[in-house]
Amino acid sequence: MLGGDRSDSPPNTAKYTELEGETMTQHSTGLRSLMSPGRYVQGRGALTELGTHVARHGERPLLVADNQVRELTEEPIRTSFEAAGLPVLFETFGGVPSRVESERIAARLRDHGADVVVGVGGGAPIDTAKAAGDDLGVPRISVPTVASTDAPTSALSVVYTEAGAFESYRFYDRNPDVVVLDTELVAKAPTHFLIAGVGDALATWIEARAVSRGDGTTMIGDRATRAGTALAKLSWDILWESALPAVRAVEHNLVTPAVEAVAEANTLLSGLGFESGGLAAAHAIHDGLTAVPHTHALAHGQKVNIGSIAQLVLEGAPSSEIEEFIRFTARVGLPTTLTEAGLGDATEDVLRTVAEAATAPSETIHNLPFAVTVTDVVDALGAVEVLGQQARDEAGLPRAQAPISHG
Structure with missing residues (x-):
C-alpha cells in the first residue's frame, strides 16, 4: 500500500485515540512554553x-x-x-x-x-x-x-x-x-467556512503528535508542554465527535451544542494546540501549495487537509488510518485528492515547485522526526491522489471532481 507501515507508526487506531508516554520526549530539560490570548x-x-x-x-x-x-x-x-x-x-x-x-x-x-x-x-x-x-x-x-x-x-x-x-x-x-x-x-456564515476550519484544526493534532515524538519545537522555538499537546488532542477528539452534526446545523443556520464545540475546537483549541504544540508537514505543504496558482481558489483549511493526508503518508501511517481520515474528511466536505485541489493534471514540475517550497529551510516540515526531501513530498502528493480516490470508491462516495472551491 502507498500508506505503508513504519516501525514508529502510531497505535493502530484511525482516530489516534492514544498518545503513548514513551513517544513523547518529555524527559528533555529544554525550555517549554504555552501561549494563549488574554481572554x-x-x-x-x-x-x-x-x-x-x-x-x-x-x-x-x-x-x-x-x-x-x-x-x-x-x-x-x-x-x-x-x-x-x-x-x-x-x-x-x-x-x-x-x-x-x-x-x-x-x-x-x-x-x-x-x-x-x-x-x-x-x-x-x-x-x-x-x-x-x-x-x-x-x-x-x-x-x-x-x-x-x-x-x-x-x-x-x-x-x-x-x-x-x-x-x-x-x-x-x-x-x-x-x-x-x-x-x-x-x-x-456560509458552511464552507466552518468546513475549512475543521480541516485546519484536524491538522493540529497530527502535527503536534509528530513534534512530540521527535526533537521539533513550537512556533516560538521552545519545546511543547504537555498541556499544548493535550489541547491539540482535545481539538481532534471534539471534531471527530461533532464536526458532521455541526456542519449539518450550520447548513440550516442553527446554533447547537455541536456548533459551539466545533467553533471552540477550530478557534481556541486548535490555536493553542498549534502554537504550543508545534507544526510539522501539513502546514508546510499548505505553504507549498500556495506557491502555484492552481490552488488559489481553495481556503486555508482546504489546502491544509491535503497537507495532513500527505503528512500521514510521509510518516508511513497504517493504511487503515489514512483511509479512515480520508473518508471522514471527505464526508465533512474537505478536499482529499489533488484533483479537488486543482492539481489533478499537474505536471511533476508543478508538484516539485510545491515540494521545494514546502521543504524550504525555514519550514515546519523539518519538525518531523525524520528527514524529508523534495522527492519524498512529490511522491507523497502523488499518493494523496491515489489513496483519496481509492478511499472514496471503497466508501461509496462520489469520485472527486476538480476543483473544490471555497466560495
Whole structure:
C-alpha cells in the first residue's frame, strides 16, 4: 500500500485515540512554553458585549474589516460601543494580508490616534490587524465572524505576497488581548467556512503528535508542554465527535451544542494546540501549495487537509488510518485528492515547485522526526491522489471532481 507501515507508526487506531508516554520526549530539560490570548469569549450574542471588552484596553479603537463583514456587524458593534462610551471607526481591509496592507493599516492607526486595533472577520483581516497593532505597540483584539481558522488566538500572522503566495510567518511577543467569537455569526456564515476550519484544526493534532515524538519545537522555538499537546488532542477528539452534526446545523443556520464545540475546537483549541504544540508537514505543504496558482481558489483549511493526508503518508501511517481520515474528511466536505485541489493534471514540475517550497529551510516540515526531501513530498502528493480516490470508491462516495472551491 502507498500508506505503508513504519516501525514508529502510531497505535493502530484511525482516530489516534492514544498518545503513548514513551513517544513523547518529555524527559528533555529544554525550555517549554504555552501561549494563549488574554481572554477568550464565545457564545451566541457575544458581539453585543464587544464594547465592554474593548473599553478595558483603549479609548480610541480602530476596527479593520472588509465591506461585507462591516455590513454584517456594524449595527451590533455600534450599539455595543456606544454603550461603552467608545467611538466607532472602521477601516476597510484591502483583501490580502501582505506587508504592504499591514503597513497601510498601521498608518491609519497612527493618523487617527487609535490606541487599540480590532480585527473583524476571517483570518486575513485579523492577521493584518495584529501586524499593524504590533507596529504601533497597541492592544490587539480579534473578532472572528467565522470559525474557519485559528488565527484569532495566535501570536503570529501569516504574511502573503500581493499575489497570494505564502511569504513568511511574523511572530509577536504576545497573543491578542481578547478574542470574541459570536457563534450566531458562525451559524449564519456560509458552511464552507466552518468546513475549512475543521480541516485546519484536524491538522493540529497530527502535527503536534509528530513534534512530540521527535526533537521539533513550537512556533516560538521552545519545546511543547504537555498541556499544548493535550489541547491539540482535545481539538481532534471534539471534531471527530461533532464536526458532521455541526456542519449539518450550520447548513440550516442553527446554533447547537455541536456548533459551539466545533467553533471552540477550530478557534481556541486548535490555536493553542498549534502554537504550543508545534507544526510539522501539513502546514508546510499548505505553504507549498500556495506557491502555484492552481490552488488559489481553495481556503486555508482546504489546502491544509491535503497537507495532513500527505503528512500521514510521509510518516508511513497504517493504511487503515489514512483511509479512515480520508473518508471522514471527505464526508465533512474537505478536499482529499489533488484533483479537488486543482492539481489533478499537474505536471511533476508543478508538484516539485510545491515540494521545494514546502521543504524550504525555514519550514515546519523539518519538525518531523525524520528527514524529508523534495522527492519524498512529490511522491507523497502523488499518493494523496491515489489513496483519496481509492478511499472514496471503497466508501461509496462520489469520485472527486476538480476543483473544490471555497466560495
